Amino acid sequence: MRRVLREESVRLSQDPQTEPPHAPRRSPAALRRGARAAAIDLGSVLVALALTFLGLLAITFVIGRVVPIDPVVAVVGDRAPLAVYEKARAEMGLDRPLLVQFAAYVGHVARGDLGLSVSTGNTVAADLRRVFPATLEVATLGILIGVLLGVPMGVLAASRQGSLTDQLIRVVGLLGYAVPAFWLGLVGLAVFYAHYRWVSGPGRIDVYFDGAVEPRTGLLLIDSLLAGDIEVFGNALSHILLPAAVLGFFSLAYIGRMTRSFMLDQLSQEFITTARVKGVPEWRVIWRHAFKPIRVPLITVVGLSYAGLLEGSVMIETIFAWPGIGNYLTTALLNADMNAVLGSTLVVGAIFIGINKMSDLLYRLLDPRAR
């Protein structure tokens, strides 16, 4: 997860590093002129998006083919006579050229058919629909923690560059690259659950409350609020807090680091001195003059971080017995349930790419210079 959260992903998508992120606004007339350019832009982003999805499909397709297990043998058994084997092979379409097979694969995926999971016996698509909300819930809470703490930390560090506070925040930022998420989860459980009992243990909710509220959104926190059941809400919250905090730590480390870097970039600009020459108070120099221009690139950073959290939950969900997509994927991995593995990879990859491109597009729309 951390490597995805690294800054190069941002830098490579639109390079706010080399271009100082002061997005000049346009006056209304200029904005109208930009509208057509934005439409063209949308087109090129969509094409890139389609190509990337196709690339993702190609990768999962290839992975599916290099599996050492012969899918035909898996069906007919390894004692089947050659004729039976060949017949099954033809039925499965494996005798056709690879390109045709790939087209068929894309067709299946487009129809939402990801095959059957051998470990659960359901279709992979149905399984994923079932587990996805749990991951969405914990990742969303994580990103909220990350933004609410990371942005102020980054701003604080930059405004006191070189101070002890700054050094401390820098080290926290680096820890985000050096701490294994699953380990942090374990240590968190040992400390905050086993020792202090501040939070509840693994799982989404106590067994006692299981199924207590009608699943309308699949997000327990929201469902329990909708049902007006505060007790369930409290229980769900005490379960989600720790995994969300662990994810939030990585998100805040990354967001804080990027915010600090953007802010330092801004604070070294001449117009900051101009504001100070006018006698503008320091808080206003920082938030109005330096922070405002970096909001646009920060949106991209937050988007990337969010996508990274969806991926990062793969590592911590097993620790917290969190019934999300990560848990599903790791279980499938250990059972060599290839359809489930590839299906989850596809879905996580697609969401990741989607969020990535969306924040990219948002950046271009909000920052006329990026065109």
Add this chain to the structure above:
Amino acid sequence: MATLLHWLLDETPTSRLQARLGRHARVALALTRNPLAVIGLIIVALLLVSALAAPLIATYDPVAQDLARRLLPPSAAHWMGTDELGRDIWSRTVFGSRITLTIVLLVAIIAAPLGLVVGAVAGYFGGWCDRILMGVTDIFLSMPKLILALAFVAALGPGIQNAIIAIAIATWPSYARIARAETLTIRHSEFISAIRLQGASATRVILRHILPLCASSMIIRVTLDMAGIILTAAGLGFIGLGAQPPLPEWGAMISRGRNFILDQWWVSTMPGLAIVTVGLGFCFLGDGLRDVLDPKQAGKP
């Protein structure tokens, strides 16, 4: 000593060797002025030492089981305690550094040159070649790396070699990006044109003149990526797809301690601390190296 230093830092070197050594000496000197970089350097050096001299540093056999002494807390006899099979965790952690170092080095050796060549070729030739190579690179880059590595290992089968291959596959694209960017900036420089006028082939220009110039940004990037590689490798080990038992791989060790985390906290905590320390070491060193080799980017994340 003083004369050696003087010779190294001479502003007007008289030989190529002196110039080259002098450059390295300057980098080293500048590094030692950065406290975090020094800490990083020390940590990485310790990792090297413990990997090379593991049998001397370890106090027990890392795979020897002693069921009578299982799950003992840290003590004078067992500095980091023992695991559920009575193996000494300190000794296992020390031997684990070998595995970690092997993985990081091999990934770097596979991924960096691959990315370097792809990027340099794309940047040097431009046009369709560039578009296709970078298209593929971009597709890989916009993929979630950990998931990609997981899926590859799932297909190739668990084990340390496959883990290395999978991580390398997920890592090379960012190096290709860097190499391409560097190549683009030097491709049109005067000295490259001069070399081409002398009739040097594209291969020669790329190998002898462009790649060496990409080296410093590459070293920075690879060092900074080391922590990420270690984490991915540990993650694979943790899930059970990386190094297989009884190898003392840190991620796998954490995984084994999972069941005891509530009472015997040290089983999981100790190898985790090793990962954090080494990861931080590489981060500090990478940060320091960037400040020295690429002052423009200093202070950036």
Add this chain to the structure above:
Amino acid sequence: MTAPLLDIENLRVTFPTSTGPVDVVRGLSFALGRERLGIVGESGSGKSMTGRAILRLVRPPGRVTADRLHFDGIDLLAQSPRRMRLIRGARISMVMQDPKFSLNPVMTIGAQIAEAVLTHERVSRVDLHSRVVAMLEAVRIDDPDRVAALYPHEVSGGMGQRVMIAMMLIPQPDVLIADEPTSALDGSVQAQVLDIINEQITSKGMGLILISHDLNMVASYCERILVMYRGEVVEECRADALADARHPYTRGLLAAMPHIDETRDELPVLDRRAWTTP
């Protein structure tokens, strides 16, 4: 003459570098009344640093020291950051060197000028707008309502410099430091902008420090001139006495200036050996 507005003695700006601390302003002393003082010198001679040091806006790790740095009887070096902010803009203001980098790219011009007022005064919205428009008119911007709604990158360099001047004059300071206010302009516009500053200064009885590398221009707009070289004042004289300047650097600068009735084939180059010790 009454007590000077600015009274500076032995002003020093120091930067630490890898080869030890470097003084970029070394022991500058001068006094400024309600008059126009020009500071000339080549690029890097420390002119801008002097301006920033007066406002105590030299960025760390740069350090400012002085035996005396008084403004209107106030010891600037002893002021708290909060009190310093009350002085900046309201009493001493500085036209920044390059409008392209010195104006906030994501704030409209009107908002940036208004901010200079709002920082020091409570004004109603209507009054504020009319003051901004009036100020923009005063710096000869023809269509002030439209320009106030523009972003800095939508105006020309010359307009940017005028906006900068408007922004720094609108709180009616006692001292204006103008750092190369006309560097990006061609001859006629340059004269126009300088006239604007001149008019504002004389009508309000302010003190002006005009920073430039153009000796001729400074000589025609200021009463007194400081010539800086490598962080030091090498010549201080009245503008009308410039011809009698003694320091070889000043003489070199004068000699290197082309005249309208030029007869020389080549302009002489500064020979630095005359005043620098090897």
